[in-house]
Amino acid sequence: MDQETSFDISGEFYNRALNSLAGGVNSNVRLTETPHPLFYERAEGSKITDVDGNTYIDYVLGQGPIIFGHSPKFILEAVAQASVSGQLFAGQHLLELEAAEAIKTLVPNAELVRFASSGTEAVEAAFRLARAYTNRNKIIKFEGQYHGWSDSVLFNTAALPGGTNSDGSIDPSPMTQGMAESAQTSLIILPWNDFEAVDSVFKQHSGEIAAVITEPIMCNTNCIMPKPGYLNHLKDSCDKNDSLLIFDEVITGFRVSAGGAQELFGITADLATFAKAAAGGYPVSILTGKREIMSMIGSGEVMHGGTLNANVMSMAATKAAMEHLSSTKIGTNQKLKDLGQTLMDGLKEINSRLELGMLIQGPGSVFAVSFTDGKEVFDYRTHVENSKTDKYSTFVSKMMQKGIRINSRGIWFVSEMHSFKDIDETLTAASEVLESMAS
Numbered sequence: 074m075d076q077e078t079s080f081d082i083s084g085e086f087y088n089r090a091l092n093s094l095a096g097g098v099n100s101n102v103r104l105t106e107t108p109h110p111l112f113y114e115r116a117e118g119s120k121i122t123d124v125d126g127n128t129y130i131d132y133v134l135g136q137g138p139i140i141f142g143h144s145p146k147f148i149l150e151a152v153a154q155a156s157v158s159g160q161l162f163a164g165q166h167l168l169e170l171e172a173a174e175a176i177k178t179l180v181p182n183a184e185l186v187r188f189a190s191s192g193t194e195a196v197e198a199a200f201r202l203a204r205a206y207t208n209r210n211k212i213i214k215f216e217g218q219y220h221g222w223s224d225s226v227l228f229n230t231a232a233l234p235g236g237t238n239s240d241g242s243i244d245p246s247p248m249t250q251g252m253a254e255s256a257q258t259s260l261i262i263l264p265w266n267d268f269e270a271v272d273s274v275f276k277q278h279s280g281e282i283a284a285v286i287t288e289p290i291m292c293n294t295n296c297i298m299p300k301p302g303y304l305n306h307l308k309d310s311c312d313k314n315d316s317l318l319i320f321d322e323v324i325t326g327f328r329v330s331a332g333g334a335q336e337l338f339g340i341t342a343d344l345a346t347f348a349k350a351a352a353g354g355y356p357v358s359i360l361t362g363k364r365e366i367m368s369m370i371g372s373g374e375v376m377h378g379g380t381l382n383a384n385v386m387s388m389a390a391t392k393a394a395m396e397h398l399s400s401t402k403i404g405t406n407q408k409l410k411d412l413g414q415t416l417m418d419g420l421k422e423i424n425s426r427l428e429l430g431m432l433i434q435g436p437g438s439v440f441a442v443s444f445t446d447g448k449e450v451f452d453y454r455t456h457v458e459n460s461k462t463d464k465y466s467t468f469v470s471k472m473m474q475k476g477i478r479i480n481s482r483g484i485w486f487v488s489e490m491h492s493f494k495d496i497d498e499t500l501t502a503a504s505e506v507l508e509s510m511a512s
């Protein structure tokens with residue numbers, strides 16, 4: 074699409090939306106789209122088309138859920154077929170049982186399962202359960218990781234790095250106004266990939282820490298990989314201190330491997346949260362965990378509810394997604410990895426040819442691109458200090474002009490419906506854009 078791209082109709086809709094939707098959008102993340110939030114009218118496979126008729130190869134993919142491509146036939150059919158018999162029973166139905174059984178076969182710690190609708194809710198449930206099970210209050214979370222928008226965890230996610238204390242912890246910094254004052258006293262914020270900070274804080278707060286929550290790959294900050302042994306260190310520290318390890322697999326789940334990061338790294342977390350890729354775009358989140366812990370929900374000691382939990386459409390989509398992932402003949406996860414790796418290798422080649430200092434890293438099925446001095450980063454503050462966000466924004470808008478839709482926050486998702494031709498076209502566009510930026 075190398076044309077003078079027009080976003081005029083989207084612009085008109087957006088101006089109209091400002092009169093009926095707060096900020097013209099329904100998730101603040103969407104405000105970052107350039108030149109302004111766009112309106113889309115259809116999406117199929119690897120492509121998405123906006124209301125101005127511009128079609129893009131899509132690497133935003135609904136911020137992650139679309140691992141089977143847009144409008145996957147097998148999911149649409151499963152949902153259509155199931156929903157004619159009803160949508161919500163406020164009682165049990167077979168599909169939720171079958172979906173849970175399918176998850177148990179894929180996810181290492183899924184001795185028991187609970188469904189909800191958003192990742193934020195699953196994380197809330199995990200926190201409540203961890204506090205109840207351990208009878209403790211404090212939770213360790215890491216700077217630069219995002220676990221949803223609730224008051225209990227929306228700290229040090231996208232803020233400037235906070236001050237560091239003698240025990241290695243970081244001053245809590247809320248991401249928004251309006252948070253409950255008490256929220257931050259329950260959290261300990263640490264830099265990620267720092268072994269000593271974990272040791273020091275466990276020592277200082279002996280007997281107080283209910284859980285450690287971590288993205289097993291720091292997808293929300295430049296797809297930083299864990300240092301060798303780091304996740305094991307978290308697991309051992311939790312085990313030694315009778316604290317729980319929570320893997321937040323909302324991005325990594327079903328994407329980096331059918332069994333998520335637990336399978337990829339061979340580490341079984343006490344609790345894990347999933348959402349995005351669980352149902353190909355339908356609203357589902359999942360809490361999985363060890364039977365002994367999850368049973369506290371089952372017994373009613375810990376409250377977990379939700380009117381729309383496990384509705385028929387979402388469960389039909391989840392069951393179909395799990396069956397699809399289980400099929401080795403289809404090989405979804407290998408495909409995602411191969412496509413992503415080819416794209417990463419191509420971008421790396423352009424970067425070294427043009428000496429741009431880009432950093433391209435991640436496991437493949439998801440990865441991140443930023444402009445830095447090219448050195449690998451291991452934590453949030455090094456990333457913030459080194460990253461040239463203005464340059465990346467220019468890259469994003471020039472790529473949009475060429476029909477390649479990428480996320481303004483640096484994260485790239487691939488789906489199994491992307492083709493190697495899509496990857497070639499993307500690399501050609503990236504090469505032209507980056508050459509123009511280099512000169």
Ligand SMILES: Cc1ncc(COP(=O)(O)O)c(C=O)c1O
Pocket residue numbers: 136190191192193194196219220221222288293321322323324348349
């Ligand atoms: C790692 C992680 N956890 C939790 C969430 C929250 O999920 P949701 O947006 O479905 O509430 C997100 C969302 O991006 C996420 O990336």
